[in-house]
Amino acid sequence: MERIDELRVQADAVILAHNYQPPWVKKLADFCGDSLQLSRLAATHPRSTIVFCGVEFMAESAKLLSPSKRVLLPASGAGCSLADSISAAELAQWRSGYPDAIVVAYVNTSAAVKALSDVCCTSANAVEIVNEIPRDRTVLFLPDIFLGSYVAERTQHPSLKLWMGECHVHAGISSANLEERIANDPDAELYIHPECGCTSEALYRASEVPGATIRLLSTTQMIDEAKKTKSRHVLVATEVGILSDLMAVNPITRFEAVNPLARCPYMNLVTPDSLVDALENGVGEVSIDSSIAERAAAPLLAMLDPGLRPWRFQ
Ligand code: SF4
Structure with a gap:
């Protein structure tokens, strides 16, 4: 840790860690948060190098929003199964069937997919953004079917x-996991990330089960709720890396995973050696093809600045 502290100063670097990173990485980081918070921070932070402890699409987003800075991803091969579930070629083909559609891409997408999209969203703002799109416009929402179903319902x-x-x-994190956990502790409050396989079950319970305390939340919203909750026990449906943050802000409440096996392999690829290698030797520098960088930044900027959303001037 001392070595990393020295190198961080020498490299004029800020270390950012996603909420799903393991506790030792978060302890080292200058800032922790969700991908949107961290990308925003990366763009405004005065240091010239950004070390993004997360996965590829997050480091790419930071680079798109801060093109003049050096962005390092100290995790070789840190992909994302969700980002991989749609390619630029697949999106081009889908879009060709709806020439007038607005394409809303979750931030968990590659730069090449963002380059073919109109606006990005996160789990925290997806409902707000889709609600703003005129009702007579077709909307193509990608790539997550569970988040998409939640947005459709809301x-x-x-x-x-x-x-x-x-x-x-x-x-x-399935409906069966959720039902089993609720059966064991019917009074527990529920925090559900809308990417989960149990989202529909959670929505059903929220509307049909009297007294059920169910919240559909992004990771940052979970941390905010954890600070305020008076519940003794909260069941949490998302990647288990978030649990250490919830316990840190509220040591009295018991936070438990709906599925304790929900650990992202890509989020656990940062090692002390890879961090040193990034800071000392610039290993893992992110570069984005200049032919797509500008187009890929546009939907991220449209998410951050409502005045840039295409349906406002089309
Ligand atoms: S948990 Fe891992 S695989 Fe899933 S969306 Fe996040 S980074 Fe991608």
Whole structure:
């Protein structure tokens, strides 16, 4: 840790860690958060090098929003099964069937897919963004089918079409897992990330089961809720890396995973050696093909600045 501290100063670097990173990485990081918070921070932070402890699409987003900075990903091969569930060629083909559609891409997508999209979203703002799109416009929402179904239910947008992608970690948190956990502790509060396979079951319970305390939340919203909750026991449906953050902000409540096996292999690829290698030798520098970089930044900027959303001037 001392070596990393020295190198961070020498490299003029800020270390950012996603909420799903293991506790030792979060302890070392200058800032922790979700991918959107961290990308925003990367763009405004005065240091010239960003070390992004997360996965590829997150480091790419940071680079798209901060093109003049050096962005390092100290985790070789840190992909994402959700981002891999749609390619640029597949999106081009889907889009060709709906020439007037607005394409809403979750941030968990490659730069090449973002380059073919109109606006990005996160789990925290997907409902707000789709709600803003005129009801007579077709909307192509990608790539997560569970988040898409949640957005469809919440917005009732009449022309929302969903891509059938999923994250293998969140899809593995099933309705059966949720039912079993609730049966063992019917009074527990529930925090559900809308990417999970149990989202529909959670929505059903939220509307049909009197007294059920169910919240559909992004990771940052979970941390905010954890600070306020008076519940003695909360069941959490998302990647298990978030549990250490929830316990840190609220040591009194018991936070438990709906599926304790929901650990993302890609989020656990940072090692002390890979961090040193990144800081000392610039290993893992992110570069984005200049032919797509500008187009890929546009939907991220449209997410951050409502004035840039295409339906406002088309
Ligand atoms: S938890 Fe799922 S969506 Fe998140 S990085 Fe891992 S594979 Fe991708």
